[in-house]
Amino acid sequence: MNETKKAALKIGILEGDDIGHEVVPASVRIAKAAAEAAGMAIDWVDVPIGRRALDTHGFTMPEGTLDTLGALDGWILGPIGHREYPKIPEAINPHPILRKRFDLFANVRPTRSFPGIGCLHEGIDMVIVRENNEGFQPDRNVVAGSGEFRPTHDVTISVRVITVEGSSKVARAAFEIARSREKRLTLVHKNTVYKLGCGMFVDACYAVAKEFPDVEVDEVIVDTMALRLVREPQRFDTVVTTNMFGDILTDEAAGLVGGLGMAPGLCIGRGSIAMAQATHGSAPDIAGKGIANPYAMIESTRMLFDWMGHNRKMDAALEMSRIMKSGIDAALADPATRTPDIRGTGTQADMVEGILRGMEKAVAHA
Numbered sequence: 578m579n580e581t582k583k584a585a586l587k588i589g590i591l592e593g594d595d596i597g598h599e600v601v602p603a604s605v606r607i608a609k610a611a612a613e614a615a616g617m618a619i620d621w622v623d624v625p626i627g628r629r630a631l632d633t634h635g636f637t638m639p640e641g642t643l644d645t646l647g648a649l650d651g652w653i654l655g656p657i658g659h660r661e662y663p664k665i666p667e668a669i670n671p672h673p674i675l676r677k678r679f680d681l682f683a684n685v686r687p688t689r690s691f692p693g694i695g696c697l698h699e700g701i702d703m704v705i706v707r708e709n710n711e712g713f714q715p716d717r718n719v720v721a722g723s724g725e726f727r728p729t730h731d732v733t734i735s736v737r738v739i740t741v742e743g744s745s746k747v748a749r750a751a752f753e754i755a756r757s758r759e760k761r762l763t764l765v766h767k768n769t770v771y772k773l774g775c776g777m778f779v780d781a782c783y784a785v786a787k788e789f790p791d792v793e794v795d796e797v798i799v800d801t802m803a804l805r806l807v808r809e810p811q812r813f814d815t816v817v818t819t820n821m822f823g824d825i826l827t828d829e830a831a832g833l834v835g836g837l838g839m840a841p842g843l844c845i846g847r848g849s850i851a852m853a854q855a856t857h858g859s860a861p862d863i864a865g866k867g868i869a870n871p872y873a874m875i876e877s878t879r880m881l882f883d884w885m886g887h888n889r890k891m892d893a894a895l896e897m898s899r900i901m902k903s904g905i906d907a908a909l910a911d912p913a914t915r916t917p918d919i920r921g922t923g924t925q926a927d928m929v930e931g932i933l934r935g936m937e938k939a940v941a942h943a
């Protein structure tokens with residue numbers, strides 16, 4: 578037990594843009610406090626990325642960043658405001674490169690309701706596992722060029738890539754998550770229309786299902802899923818779907834529980850590297866105002882340590898996750914330690930302090 582507690586992790590800090598400069602440092606502060614309480618030694622490594630990296634290193638994804646990341650156990654990635662980048666070759670969107678290079682093929686996005694914060698339903702506790710590296714996303718479904726092109730002025734063609742390998746990998750990740758939860762997995766697709774693409778995805782999921790006979794599987798067509806999520810989200814436990822459907826449904830799910838500030842995520846792959854990345858963008862409209870909800874980024878960070886704990890059998894990382902959860906739950910229970918987007922009267926700083934106090938209490942009473 579003590580041996581595990583002393584094991585060190587190397588974790589990268591990539592602030593990203595806009596509110597990333599607020600919510601990422603907040604998450605690191607909370608993780609550091611949890612690590613100290615859990616007796617976990619972590620090396621924190623600052624890695625330049627995004628607009629500030631463009632200013633300091635001449636590139637939004639500076640040379641050497643990928644090698645630095647490859648030597649880490651995982652990292653916390655803040656939101657990237659690439660739409661505001663100047664239109665120059667040095668200002669690229671790093672997301673697809675990171676996900677591809679580290680084979681982070683599954684984007685795990687939980688949705689949970691908390692009382693008093695403006696959720697549309699009580700009792701939601703669901704995880705959507707979104708395929709991350711293929712599908713309709715034109716910047717990541719081909720190795721060169723783009724999956725979207727315009728052969729004539731009035732014709733645009735968007736290519737959707739579905740592979741047996743990509744579908745099987747995300748399915749296996751989803752089955753494993755389902756097995757650790759209520760052992761129920763819903764496949765979301767539209768094989769009624771996309772007979773080949775969604776058909777391949779569904780077939781691959783059922784092939785993987787044979788390895789998980791203890792997990793009950795059902796299927797919902799994506800448009801029906803959009804409707805059922807609004808009406809009866811409590812019916813779902815673990816959901817797996819292709820990239821673009823997952824992109825849309827996870828924002829819808831966030832809307833059910835208080836908005837994008839309540840939508841955390843963890844990108845995982847086959848290896849032992851994982852990347853904490855909230856669902857939200859860089860929210861330039863509220864950057865610098867001290868009101869961005871840090872929950873999504875902090876919870877993503879907690880998920881990173883929870884995953885490290887399970888994946889690498891590190892008790893101290895699991896303890897960090899438990900301590901962080903106590904603090905987060907305590908802060909969310911009090912309007913004074915919640916941001917305005919979730920019916921709070923506090924600021925981001927109040928929420929962070931509330932989480933830290935909740936963690937201290939949890940440690941003191943342990």
Ligand code: ATP
Nearest residue numbers: 837838856857858859860861862863869870871918
């Ligand atoms: P992207 O396409 O890059 O994901 P987006 O178009 O979804 O970005 P966001 O930057 O996520 O846009 O912002 C959408 C809205 O949600 C904005 O009004 C923003 O202020 C709000 N928002 C996003 N994140 C948060 C947060 N953490 N706390 C409070 N509000 C947020």
